[in-house]
Amino acid sequence: MTTAPAYDLVLTGGTLLDPAQGIHDRRDIAFKGGVVAEVATRIDTATARISVDATGKLITPGLIDLHGHFYHGGNASAVHADQICLSSGTTTGIDAGSAGCLNYPAMRDYVFPAHRTRLLAFLHVSGVGLANNALLGGGLHDMRMIDVDRTSDAIKENPGFCFGVKVRMHTNAVAAWNAHEAMRAARAVADQSGTRLMVHVSGTPIPLPDVLEFLGPGDICTHAFNGNPENILDRNFKIRPEVRTAVDRGVIMDVAHAGVHCDVKVAQAALEQGLPPTTISTDIHNPPPGRTVYKMNDLVSKFHAMGMTLPEAVAASTSAPAKILGLESAIGSLAPGMCGDAAVFDMREGNFKWMDMAGNNQEGKVRLDTFLTVRGGQVAWREGRLLEMGEC
Ligand SMILES: [Zn+2]
Known part of the structure; x- marks a missing residue:
């Protein structure tokens, strides 16, 4: 026997x-x-x-990518999660607003279940997510794209799948006239749904301190180390006081590297001044020709090369994102x-x-x-x- x-x-x-x-x-x-x-x-x-x-x-522990684009087939720029994530040691990917309240069910019911990678989502404050990006560059020029009640209801109805709301403060998505209004709407969705707010801050048309004012403990400032105007440093390369205050109250500083949203000099200055990333993430997507985006294993290596210890870089890619999502009793550790x-x-x-x-x-x-x-x-x-x- x-x-x-x-x-x-x-x-x-x-x-x-x-x-x-x-x-x-x-x-x-x-x-x-x-x-x-x-x-x-x-x-x-x-x-x-x-x-x-x-x-x-x-x-x-399997790496956790807090910001990627995994609505494969739903958006032209979204990647095939299993090919990208599993090949980089990543076992959990969080889709950062590829879909909104009008078009998320196909992502939840067909795209995510076709993958072995654990896939979770932040819904975009725009009802169609990034689906109209190629035509409208981010899609909040017409504020009718935002339905606070519908978006917060969709998030509330999908615990275990939806973990928050995403808004893009970028000049191709919002302008100075409506950026504050979009932030107020996204804040309202996060509050009504009892979840968290993730804000794309790279290329913001309004001052970064204005954006950070909307963020509380556990909210995520993504592309935090970008080198566009209105970044985390002042003109003397010192961390701006409003950024320190935000970090002190528990705002998450997330990398979301992509091809154009992380500047080595900004990240190095932040590290030297005691402000490492809370989380290392990719913003993985299919880039335009000639642009390089990195997978998680390379970004952990890169931030280690920049001066984070290996335990710090691995924590920023495992236990830290798990805790932010409230999933620390299930993922992010091998206990x-x-x-x-x-x-x-x-x-x-x-x-x-x-x-x-x-x-x-x-x-x-x-x-x-x-x-x-x-x-x-x-x-x-x-x-x-x-x-x-x-x-x-
Ligand atoms: Zn993104």
Whole structure:
């Protein structure tokens, strides 16, 4: 008689970096039934259906991307989440306003369930999200696009899928005449739905302090390290006092790097003045030709190269976003009982360069190169191969 294996999967020999548990040490990790079953110095691989040797590699909780665009097929610029996320060690992606109250059901019912990556959403304050971006550049020039009650009802009716509301303070989406009104509407949606507000601040037509006034604890200032006018620094490259005040009251400073929304000099000045990003995120989308957007593994590497310690950069990509979403008891850590989402990286050593919006290169010696991604306790991606698609 054969006995059933105790575990579905065991990773052996790797170094676990799990900031939520305060672990940065050699550990074996076992998964069963979709969750983390055991974390120990040694776990017998004979007890596992599948074991993977991770000797010399770095194991982290599955990365969480707080700002991406995953309404694949719904927007021209949205990416295929499994190809982008799983290949970068990312197991949870949050769509930042690709859809609004009028067009989110197809994202919830057809697009997200067709992926293995855990996908969650912020709804756009515009009723159609980014669907009209190519024609109207962000779409709030006509304020009839905003329906506060419908948007807040949609968010309230979808707990576990909708986590807040997104608004874009960018000159191609709003102008000085209606930016405050759009902020008031987005604030009202967040308050009525009892969730949180994510604001795109790069390229704002109104002063940044005006925007920050609308944000409270847990609200998200996304593209926080952009180098456009009205960024977080004053003309002497010092953090503006209103930015400090916002951070002190708990406003989240999120990277959302994209191709043009993060300036190395701004980020470095912020780091030097004790204002690191709360969260590292991609704003991943299909960019226009000639523009580079980075996936999570490269952004963790880039901010590590900029001076964040590896535990700080990993915390900003795992435990910090989990807490902001109120999901810290399920994701963002590999403590026993948590969701079985993990990333395994080779720590490549060499001379690497990461670009930014302003033509500055950030150089670094270490790059996290994804070796394996575990989602729900199963190997979902390994060395260039997507192993199973989600169920349609
Ligand atoms: Zn975005």
